[in-house]
Amino acid sequence: MILTEPVAPVTIETTVNGETVRAVVSPRQSLADFLRDDLGLTGTRIGCEHGVCGTCTVVFDGRTARSCLLLAVQADGATIETIEGATRSGRLASLQAAFRARSALQCGFCTAGVLLTAAEVIEEGVSDPTALRHALSGNLCRCTGYQAIVEAIAKVAAGTPHD
Amino acid sequence: MKPAPFEYRRADTREEALSLLAEHGEDAEILAGGQSLMPLLAMRLARPAMVIDINRIGGLAGVTEIEDGISVGALTRHREVARDALVARDAPVLAKAVPHIAHHGIRNRGTIGGALSLGDPAAEFPACAVAAGARLVLASAAGTRRIAAADYYLAPFETARGPEDLLVAAEFPADGRGAAVVEAAPRAGDYAIVGLVALARPSGARLRDVELVYFAAGERPNPAPAAAAILAAADDARAALAEAAEAARREVETIATPSASAAVRRHLVGALLGRAVAALFEGARP
Structure with a gap:
């Protein structure tokens, strides 16, 4: 079965660079797109969008991870540090x-x-x-x-x- | 590259995941580390109606002792496998494999359950599981069953896991043999063109209890019992290398892909055997 109808968005609450963020995201939205498009944190670059190039690396729950290989919905309850936060700290x-x-x-x-x-x-x-x-x-x-x-x-x- | 739309469900308990799989398994993909699934979604090679996130399920991560060895929980990340004391004691081959798996950030997220269940013929852990005689534990709403890793891999990305099954753990019998994982890849962290998992007990110039399983050479983990028997029977394993390599080239299936021809793979099957044997003796040095 292939979905053709839009899927209901999901509300998440996440901590990004020390600040609590509440947002409504689409299930298929990547964390990389969420950080850049919704939060304006464009220090996170998007290169290949399939995990090969490493440009979208962020710190997710204390460990580096590629944000193109995480969904924005997975950020619910998680702690994220981007290049902006790591620079500020x-x-x-x-x-x-x-x-x-x-x-x-x-x-x-x-x-x-x-x-x-x-x-x-x-x-x-x-x-x-x-x-x-x-x-x-x-x-x-x-x-x-x-x-x-x-x-x-x-x-x-x-x-x-x-x- | 953006995935097609899907419904997202987060299972917070094992029961919840199994009931979602019982109802939606045919149209669902399981999200663990996501390091293979997310690229498949992005490239739309997988287009599930539902993604079931199992990352928050308690009790699926970590290594525990069982009667004959250890049980490695499906959500144990590669970096944890590499550092775990029980893995080092009973299944050191897994720790040897980790540095070969993709890259630093991917090893932070990727899980052993995902790597074992996917059935990627170029993956390291499935070959380790076959070589070490591991049992894969599959849970479904109907109950739990165990299947030998050797019987699990059917074809590329095709396994004995049914749509309602969740791979919850892999059980490794305690294995005191030395282990070597070697592979030929274009670049550190790239997919192997051919790889080899070798287990044996070095003793002087001999190798005893030899087990050889190739990966990335063919369509699934590929044992090389004839080559293993030649090495194990020799008084000097290194002197028997040419004969064993010839046997391995004969018995290991090699496929052609855009990255390498079958002939290149056949060559590497022999060459890697030499590197694995050297690594086994090196690892046995006091």
Whole structure:
């Protein structure tokens, strides 16, 4: 059976960047679209919309996840942090400074996803450059600026961001 | 890419999920980690009338001890499988497989139940389950049944799970053998072109109790018993590699896809055996 009729929207209550949000969403709406279109949080980029590129990475209930592979309805009762919230909290400050110093971004489209993934990986204690490359393999940079990205992250992971 | 419309139901208990499946199973998809389902929905390769979200069901996540080993709950995420002490003790092959599964953020969300139930021929966990002799626990409104992983996978994305069934756990008999998971993929985290799960007990130059199951080579997890027997019978397993690889190339089904021809896959079936044997001996070093 294929649905052709519109489906009734669902009311959700979620916490985004520390603020409680009540919203009415369509069941098929992705969390990525909800964050961008309904909440105006356009720091979350949408690249491939099927989980390959990692640009839409957000922190969902404490762990990074691709927001194109989550439904907005799944955010009900969940806690979400986007690049806007993580920037405001200062959690990414040393990574962002290292990216600036090393020019570790070109067009910037992948940067939000890369920063959130890198912050989590560093918090988990990964510092070996090869392991960092593996951990970042799910975040594509179509400018192909990987060398600078990995160097900037490796410096922060090694605790020497200003070298 | 946007999914077609569907009705969303969140099951907060196992009973609720089973009753929804009993009524709507034919037209429904189960949403666990969503790391495979959501792309299928986005590309409209799946077009269910209903999506049943099981993420909030209590008691479906985590690893518990059972009489002959461990039971891994369907909602246990890949990252938890990789870090679990009971998995490390009784089914270390699962932890060895996790780094090969997709990417960091996907391993945060993806569940073992989803990976096992989907029947993707390129997936790592189904081959692990077949190699380790796991039992998949299927619950429905009519009751609970167990099916050997080896009998579960019928064809790509076709399994013994009925539309009313929910895969609730996988039971792994305690397995003290060494484990290796190796694969050839274009890039870390990409789908394997061919992969191999190998279990064995290294002893000097010998390998005992060898079990080999290939994945991504053919249409489902593909055991290689003849190659395993050659390795297990040899006084020096490494010296028997060429013969075992030849046997594996003969007995393992290899398919052609846009990413690799059957001939490339046949080559990799042999090459990966060498890497797996090396990894098994490496893992046995004190």
